[in-house]
Amino acid sequence: MFRVRACVVAAVALAALAASPALAADAPSYPAELHFAPEEDLEAIDVGLIDDAGETIDMSAYVLTDASISEALSRAAERGVVVRIWQDGDEARQVGAHDIAQRLGPSHPSLEIRYKASGGPLMHLKGYCIDGQVFRTGSANFSHSGLTQQDNDLLVFHSREACAQFEAKFAKVWGAK
DSSP, X not given: OHHHHHHHHHHHHHHHHHHOHHHHHHOXXXXXXXXXXXXXXXXXXXXXXXXXXXXXXXXXXXXXXXXXXXXXXXXXXXXXXXXXXXXXXXXHHHHGGGSHHHHHTTOOTTEEEEEEOSSSSOOOOEEEEETTTEEEEESOOBXXXXXXXXXXXXXXXXXXXXXXXXXXXXXHHHHHO
């Protein structure tokens, strides 16, 4: 009986949400690709997207320890792509030598890394925008295990509007230093 009642309540709630004109009017619709690990190699998807960047990559990364992602970001910076990475400072310190800043060093003039200060809410974003056109987000951290071994998702939106929303958040935190 409880299960039937819970299903009815859930169905009514979903119907109410779907019928809400305010939600429907405000909810953007973007074309997207949806991928799942470990069935798919999310690391390869990320590397491919980063390798296609031509002008800019703005990335928010709770964890950024994956060697393949670090190498792809380095290649992008070497070919002149402006790469800006905003990380959780506490997490970067905790992973130490595995973090991208330690892997790449200061030799990339078009790559800049800034860190969220300690305290306040956890910086747990895992996304980036490429050339103002491709937005990647999802539950997967930029770590080898997060991208290849754990149950995670990765969404890729080919949308200037989705990038604009991400870039608005990124600009706010990037300027906060």
